[in-house]
Amino acid sequence: MTQIDTQHPSDANHNPLFKLGIVVNPFAGIGGALALKGSDGAEIREKALAMGAEKKANEKMAKALSILEALSGQFTVVTAAGDMGASVCDSLGIPFEVIYFPKATQTEGEDSEAAAKAMVEANVDLLLFAGGDGTARNICSVVGTQVPVLGVPAGCKIHSGVYCVSPSAAGQVVSQMIAGELVSEMDAEVRDIDENAFREGKVIAKHYGEMRVPAELTYVQAVKMGGKEDEALVLDDIAAYVSELMDDEPDTYFVMGSGSTVGAVMEFLGLENTLLGVDVVRQGELVASDVTAPDLLTLTKDKPTKVIVTVIGGQGHILGRGNQQLSPEFIRQIGKQNMLVVATKQKLQALQGKPLRLDTSDAALDAELAGAFTVITGYKDKVLCNAR
Template sequence: MRTFKLGLIINPFAGIGGALALKGSDGKEIREKALAMGAEKRANAKTRLALEEIASLHENIEIYTASGEMGEDLSRSMGFNTQVVYQTDPDQTEAIDSQNTAAKLLDAQVDLILFAGGDGTARNIYDIVADQVAVLGVPAGCKIHSGVYAITPKSAGRVVKMLIQGEIVSLSEAEVKDIDEDKFRQGKVNAKYYGEMRVPTELRYIQAVKMGGKESENLVLIDIAAQIIEMMQELPETVFVMGSGSTVATIMQELGLDNTLLGVDLVVNQQLVHQDATENDILNYVEQTPSKLVITLIGGQGHLFGRGNQQLSPAVLRAVGRQNICVVATKSKIQSLQGRPLISDSGDMHLDAELAGLIPVITGYRDQVLYPIAES
C-alpha cells in the first residue's frame, strides 16, 4: 500500500461561540469573549473522532499540517508520522494561518486536505485551494451551510479510510457558503455563495454500470465523451492531446473525427489539427499553447503511460502538467483493477514519483472518482 499524504488543518477556535449563543467565532473579540465566558475548544476533539477511523492505517499515512493546535499536537499524540509545514503563533491563530497552511499543503502535493472548522474556515481554504486538490471538512463550527463538510466527524474519517485503502470514491463539486455573522446576530440570515471545491463522497453507482453489458457500457462511454466535449467547448483555444485506447476513440467518434486507435491525435476547437502525432509534433503544440491530455487505462494492469503511447514522453508530460491530465475510464474498468493503483512507467523515475497520488478519473458526464497512481 502506498503512503497516503494527508493534509490537515484545524481551526482550534471553530465553534467556541455556539454554546454561548454568540452565533459564531469569527473575529478576535468574539473569540476572547467566548473564552472569557468559559467556552471550550472542541475542534481538536472532533478531529480526533475522524482520525480514529484511520488510526489502524497509520503506517501508511503521512500527515502534513501546521504547528500546535492547528494539527501537529493531535497528529503526534495519535502516533501519526507528522510533517509540520507551517508554524503558527501558539497563543492565537487567525484566518491567514489557515490560508498559509493550505498554500503549504499545495506545495507538498498532498492527496487530500482534511480540515476542521465551519463556513469561515471553508472560505479561507477555498481562497487558496479552489479546485486544485480534493478537500473534506470535519464539522466543528457554529455555521455549517457549505456542502464541503461530512455529516459527522466519524463519517469524514470513513471516507478518508476508503481513499487510503484504494477503494473507488466519487468526486463531487460542493458549494462553499457563509453568512454574515453580524447580521446573523441581528436575526438576519444572509448566506452568500463563494464557489465550489472538490469533495470525495461515497461511491454512487449509476444505473448503466449496475446493469452491465455492452449496450450500457456504450452509454457510459458516450457520457464520458459528453464531459470531454463540454470541456472543449469551454476551452476553444486549448490543444487536447487525445491518447490511445477505445475510451478515447469513443470521444473522437462523438466529435465526428478520424481517430488513431494506437496513436495520438491533436484536437483544437473540436477540430482535428494533427493525426498520429509524434513526440516532437506534440511538443510543438503544447509548449506554445494551453493543453489538456486525455488518456485512458491501457491493458489490464492499469497503465497510463509507458504502454503503447511512448509519444507521451516525459518532456510532453511535463509540458502538459499533471493538473491538465484528464484520465477517462468507466467505473467497471476501474473496478476490474481490484484495488490495484494506476501505473506510470514513463521512463523517468522522478516524473513517475511526481505523478503519483490520487487523481480524478472522469467516469461519466459530471461524474468523477478519485483513484491513486502508484509510487514508482
C-alpha cells in the same frame, strides 16, 4: 511524541503511501454554545474564551481520525504544529510530520491559509480540515481545486457543501480513499454568512468558491442495468461529457491519447482515430494525426492544451504504455491540471484497489504527478483515484 521525520515513506512494493494533510482551526465553534453567533474575529474569540468557552475542534477531528486506526501503516500524515493538528495526531498515536508552525498560540485565518498552502506544496492526496464556514473560506482561498479537500464539521455555522454530515462520516470517506476504493468526486460550494448581520437576525449567505470534495460512492446508484455497467452506453456518456468540455474551450488543443476509451470519444466526434497513436483535435476538427513527440511539442507550444488519456486495463498505467509520444517535456509544458483521465468504473474496479500507474521515464516527473487524479467515468460522473 510520535512525530516522524520523513519525506515520503513507502510500502513494501516501493509505492509512496497515501499522504493525508491535516489542518485544525482550534477556535472553530467556540462561540456557538455561548450564543455569540459565530467565532470569526479575534474579539469574538477572546470574549468566548473569557466566558469559559471550550475548544472542541480537535475533539471532532479525533473522532474522524480514530476510524483510520485499522489502516495504520497504509498512510502518512503531514500537519501543522500544536492544536492545529499535531496535538490530536499525538493523542491518537498517529505518526506525523509538522510542515507549518503558527506564530502565536491564538491562531487566525491567516494560519489556516498558510497551513493549507504548505499542504498543497507537500502534494497531499487529501487535505482534511476541521472548522466552520470561515475556515472553509480560508482553505478555499489558497487551495481552490488544486487538491481534494474534506471538512470535519466543527464550526458554529455549516452552510458550505465541503463538510461531511459528521466527523465519523468524514473518517469513513478518508478510510475508503486510503484503502483504494472508488470514491466519487464532486465540486462543492463554499458559502459563509455575514456574522454581524446574523447577530441582528439576518441570514445573508454568500458564495466564495468551490473545492473538489470526495463523496462516498454508492455504486449501484451510479451505473445502469441494475448495478452493472453497459460498457457501450457508459462510453457514450464519457464521450458526450468530453465533447461538452471541448465545446466550452473552443481555442484549446485536445491531445487524444491512445486506447479504445479515447477512441470512443473520437468516434463520438465523428473523427478518424489512430488507435495506437496520438491525435490532436481543436474546435471539433482533426488538426494532426499520429503525431510524434517532437511534433506534439512544436504544435502545442504556448497554446492552451489539454491531454486526454485512459487507463490500461489490468495494469492501471495512464502514462508510459502506448502513449510515449506524451513526453516528459510535453507533460511539464501543459501541467497536471490539464490532464484528463477517462475510464469506465468496471475498468477501475478491475484494478482491485491498486493505484493508477505513472511511467514517464522521468522519475522526478512521476513523483510530481503522483497523488489524486480525477477520472471521468460517465456523463458529469467522476471519481478520485490515486496515481503512483
